[in-house]
Amino acid sequence: MKMAKKLTQLGSKVLQPQSPAEAVLEAVLNPHPDADYVVRFTAPEFSTLCPITGQPDFAHFVIDYVPGKALVESKSLKLYLTSFRNIGSFHEDTTIAIAKRIVKAIAPKYLRIGGFWYPRGGMPIDVFWQTGKLPKDVWLPETGVSSYRGRG
Numbered sequence: 001m002k003m004a005k006k007l008t009q010l011g012s013k014v015l016q017p018q019s020p021a022e023a024v025l026e027a028v029l030n031p032h033p034d035a036d037y038v039v040r041f042t043a044p045e046f047s048t049l050c051p052i053t054g055q056p057d058f059a060h061f062v063i064d065y066v067p068g069k070a071l072v073e074s075k076s077l078k079l080y081l082t083s084f085r086n087i088g089s090f091h092e093d094t095t096i097a098i099a100k101r102i103v104k105a106i107a108p109k110y111l112r113i114g115g116f117w118y119p120r121g122g123m124p125i126d127v128f129w130q131t132g133k134l135p136k137d138v139w140l141p142e143t144g145v146s147s148y149r150g151r152g
Contacts, residue, residue: 010075017083020097025080025105027070036109036135039071040064043081050120051088059091060116061098062143065108066135072106091117095127103131110134116145 007026008014017023043061050057061081065072080101084094095115103111110132117125134140 007073007076010073014075014079017079019087020080020083020101023080023083024076025101026073026076027106028073030067030069030071033067033069036066036138038064038066038138038140040141041072041074041077046081046084048084048094049086049088051090054088057091057120058118059094060118060145061095062114062116062145063098063102064110064112064140065102065106066110066132066138068107068109070106072102077102091115091120091125092127096129099129099131108132110138112140114143114145116143 007028008024010026041061041063043059043063046059046061048057048059049055081098089097095113098115099111099113102108102113108131110130112130113128115127117127
């Protein structure tokens, strides 16, 4: 885990990264490393492209993590997530790649990601992954995303 000595994006005008590989995911020190708590990011308007047809794909992401020494800096996460808009990737690959990138950036004690994908060909493909074990006595709320019934 490499901690940003100086944040390069927060408070600055930053061009949108053209790809996830180009995006910089920054970390900040956890102000409460002595406490186990959940941080939740929700991205209800995520988009990427189908790698075969080039048609847009949309998802609602819920990312929960228990931080260790670091937190994800939220502006950098937003820029990272929007960097998927112009690339082709399958739902499964996209969801797991996002989770692994966050794990690499901050080494959380626990991370859970839910990728609730809108239907492609009439069928939603939802992808779930977690790493680590939820610490004892930590409250992890439900995702709040209902099963598909015209999700919206």
